[in-house]
Amino acid sequence: MLRLKSTIRALSAQARERKGSVLVLAAFCMVMLFGFTAFVVDVGYIAYSKAQLQNVTDAAVLSAALELDMMSDQGDVETAATAAAMEVASTNPGGEITVQGESEGEPFQTVQPIDIEFGRQEFNHDTGRYELSFGGGSGDSPYNVIKVTGKRTFRPGIAPGGGDIDARLPLFFAPVIGHDFAEIEVTSIATFQPRDVILVVDLSGSMNDDSELKSINKLGHDAIVDNMEQIWGEMTDPGAMAAEIGEHLPFAPDYVTFEGQPASGAIPHIKVTLKSKRKIFVESTKDLSNVVVEYTNGNKYKYDNLNVGQSHTFNCSSNLKRCWVKSGSNASGEGSGYGERFDFTTSAIQEALGLSDVDYPFGSGSWSSYFSYVQGNSALNQGGYDYRYKYGGLSMVNWWLGSKPAHNQTEDLWKASAQPVTALKDAVSLFVNYLESVKAEDNVGLSLYNNANQDALLEHGLSQNFSAILETTTHRQAGHYNSYTNIGAGMRVGREEMIANARPKAMRMMILITDGIANRSSTGASPAQSALDEAYYAKAAKIKIMTVSIGAGADTDLMQEIADITGGEHFNVPGGQTVAQYADQLQAHFNTIAADRPLKLIDEEYNN
Structure with missing residues (x-):
């Protein structure tokens, strides 16, 4: 019995000891639970x-980046971008961190500022990586990237009058363990996404059309002739290949006149003007007696016993080869009644135009082919x-543009202000110069269609060698390789360069x-379908196509469809406009x- 009581007393003592331990353990667990709750809530x-x-x-x-303008004063850009960023930061949830305080006895209220840095993003071709630099120095200008850092921190001495701003985040439970606030700092970087741009340019022969007589009904006679006279001046400038032609052949076209021997006593001075293959105008310082004409088929006809005075127009029944004019006492000695002889051969026409000692200057063509054209x-x-049978700069320019446009035919035509190709070249130059001036990290390539095989040619691969692209564009002419x-x-050529x-x-x-x-295809598909197929290939390669159609002859439906397929945009410059209007709209x-x-949000590890 005594042993049992002793055992009970021992167990009771142990229970009292365990109860105290549980209380200690429970208290410890409550502290741990509170700490964990504080951690979860505050975190x-x-x-x-x-x-x-x-x-x-x-x-x-993003708001600040919209103010980036690499053509404007960069100080103004900084001011506008900073204002835009601050406005957005102060009006968005999470950005309206208003802090109140007192400075030099006066209350103040300010919005927690954000830090804004301006810089540049550039692609390092050696490493194949983009590199970011900030600081606003001359090396970072013009700016193409902005970094905004938002901070909820304690900032001493930046309030008005040198007061402190405390924008730290107040915590709920952490103060119990000695942490009243948390500091937060985040960074956002925005830039305009660099572009790889392929220019796919039409250099077909029709890019001369608006400078040819065929466009008179569309643009008006005077506008066409004025443009052709400008071209003639450019082609015959001193130092140009056709400069010598310009010294002898005027721009204004006229019929060719063959001058006879000088007047002397009973011998008259006679002039014969060839007005068509079957029409001549004859004039003499004495009365006309008779005129004999020989046709290209060898037959002859004599206009005898004339009573027409000193001049007359003869409309003949067949194409003329030569004529003899009897007036006064002249005679050729080739037959009874045969007066002075006038031949209508190529060499005779060349001599009459003062071009006997002038070589035709270009690789394709000749005086004979020009005369046949006229x-x-x-x-x-x-x-x-009607300018047929009229020789001069006007008819020669029309011949060059319409019949001899290729570089291997008329090498100097790249200098001429033919339209619309010149307006196009000027617009391309404006575009490339803009990209170069703003240092926007864009790469540009140039694909021309067609080449000598009626296909296409990659003139320049993607690069920032803008001067080379401008040089090439300047020295190309409509129909340069093929019409x-x-x-x-x-x-296709542009897409392949882009992919590579x-x-x-x-x-x-x-x-x-x-x-x-x-009107040409390098595949089995029709020309239009071949272009549409390429649009789908471009879409698969994530290439956005912007299309520009020029003039009334362009297939605007096809250009619109190509743009739509790739999510691009179609721009149309309609026909029936002046050259100046073409140029203005293209440039716009x-x-x-x-x-x-x-715009694109990036991070410091943009390359990863």
Whole structure:
């Protein structure tokens, strides 16, 4: 019995000891639970607040980046971008961190500022990586990237009058363990996405059309002739290949006149003007007696016993080879009644025009082929104006542009202000010069259609060698390699270059330009279908195509469809306009394309 009581007393003592231990353990667990709860609540609050602040800096940096203008004064850009970022930061949830205090006895209220840095993003071709630099120094200008840092921190001495700003995040439970506040800092970087741009340019022969007589009904006679006279001056400038022609042949065209021997006593001075293959105008210082004509078929006809005075127009029944004019006492000795002889051969025409000692200067063509062109080609009879049989700069320019446009035919035509090719070249130059001046980190390539095989040619791969592209564009002429229009081939060459050499993370853009209708294909498909097929291939390669159609002859439906397939945009410069209007609209459209630069949020590890 005594042993049992002793055992019970021992167990009771142990129970009392265990009860005290449980209380200690429970207290310890409560502290741990409270600490864990404080950790979870406060950490969640910090994460939530940080996400809110990140949204604010993202919005602020995008708003600021919209003010980037690499053509404007960069000081003004900094001011505008800073104001835009601050406005967004102060009006977005998470950014309206208003701090109140007192400075020199006066109350103040301010919004927690954000830090804004301006810099540049550049692609290092050696490393294949983008490099970011900030600081606002001359090396970072013009700016193409902005960094905004949002901070909820303690900032001593930055309030008005040198007061402190405390924008730290107040915590709920952490103060119990000695942590009253948390500091948060987030960064957002925005830039215009660099672009890899392929220019796909139509250099078919029709790019001269608006400087030829065929466009009189569309643009008016005077506008065409004025432009052709400008071209004539450019082609015959001192030092130009055709300079010597300009010294002998005037721009204003006229019929060729053959001068006879000088008047002497009973011998008259006679002039014969060839007005068509079957028409001549004869005049003499004495009365005309008779005229004998010989046709190209060898037959002859004599206009005898004339009573027409000193001049007369003869309309003949067949094409003329030569004539003899009897007036006064002249005679050729070739037959009874045969007066002075006038031949209508190429050499005679060349001599009459003062070109006997002038060599035809270009690689293709000759005086004979030019004379044949003038003698009846319908291209010289347009819009009620007939320039057939009239020799001069006007008819020669029309011949060069319409019949001899290629570089291996008329080498100097790249110097001429033919339209619309010159307006196109000027617009391309404006576009490339803009990209170069703003240092926007864009790469540009150049694909021309057609080449000598009626396909296309990559003149320049993607690079920032803008001067080389400008040099090439300047020295190309309509029909440079071939006169046909193989749009699909030009697109294919541009697409292949893009796939092979586009930079990572660069926006891919193709600018397709034409004034006509696709009339050649390098595939089994029709010319138009070949171009549409290429549009789908471009879409698969993530290439956005901007199309530009020029003039009334362009297939605007095809250009619109190509742009739509790739999510691009179609720009149309309609026909029936002056050269100045063409140029203005093309430049306006290229300005719009140049400004098509998507903003992009990036981070410091943009390459990863």
